[in-house]
Amino acid sequence: MARIELSFPDDVFCFETRMQVRTTDINGANHLGNDALVSMLSEARAQFLISYGISEGDNSGKGIIVTDLATMYQSESFFPEMLRFEVGLMDFNKYGGDFVFRVTKAENSQPVARAKYGFVFFDYQQKKVVPMPENFRSRFA
Template sequence: MGNDAFVSIIHEARMQWLMQHGYTELNIEGTGLILADIAIEFKNESFYGDAIEITIAIGEILKVSFELYYELSTKRNDKIIVLAFAKTGMVSYDYIAKKVITIPRKLKEILNTSI
């Protein structure tokens, strides 16, 4: 599987995590999110057809941004294989005003209780 596929898989995991809380990246209490940075540490080879499980954890939470950490793994021959670790830096953004803004209160509560 190509390295670029991991970025798409991480994005999808983040979208599903947001959807669990009734949000999308473009609508969190009237605010959006922007991906500010991404880092991926590849640990093992992944193959087309791997069923990838993703665990998400919350990192540092600041006034306008927060970090999400991901562990991507698969199961082969009854053994869990870690494929990659990743981190994304997310920034709260007002797409209408075109500026960075404070993380909405309800999202901050979710982030603080997810730790």
């Protein structure tokens, strides 16, 4: 089975938020489930965008769409731990780039996971990928 190694420079992270592991986030092995972590990553991404005044979609039908997700689990997390989600952007191309995440336990900074979401800008009305808006690129380049 292939293994991935995700490593990001410290200076790429420009936002952080905290979320508590809920009882509903716990799986049959009694720790944070991978499905719950993916939902928490999506919430962290949404909070990041909101903090910069960016909507995932706009009135013209254009927005951001996730193209892929890679996650590297580093340790278990349990209810009711508080997790720190650091979020950043990197590897821009003509159409998008990567949201990157570093997840640690808030109390002791123990690594829990690293992840990256590939994304592109998408015209939902025309159903096609569109170039990244310059105002987005210039804000984070």
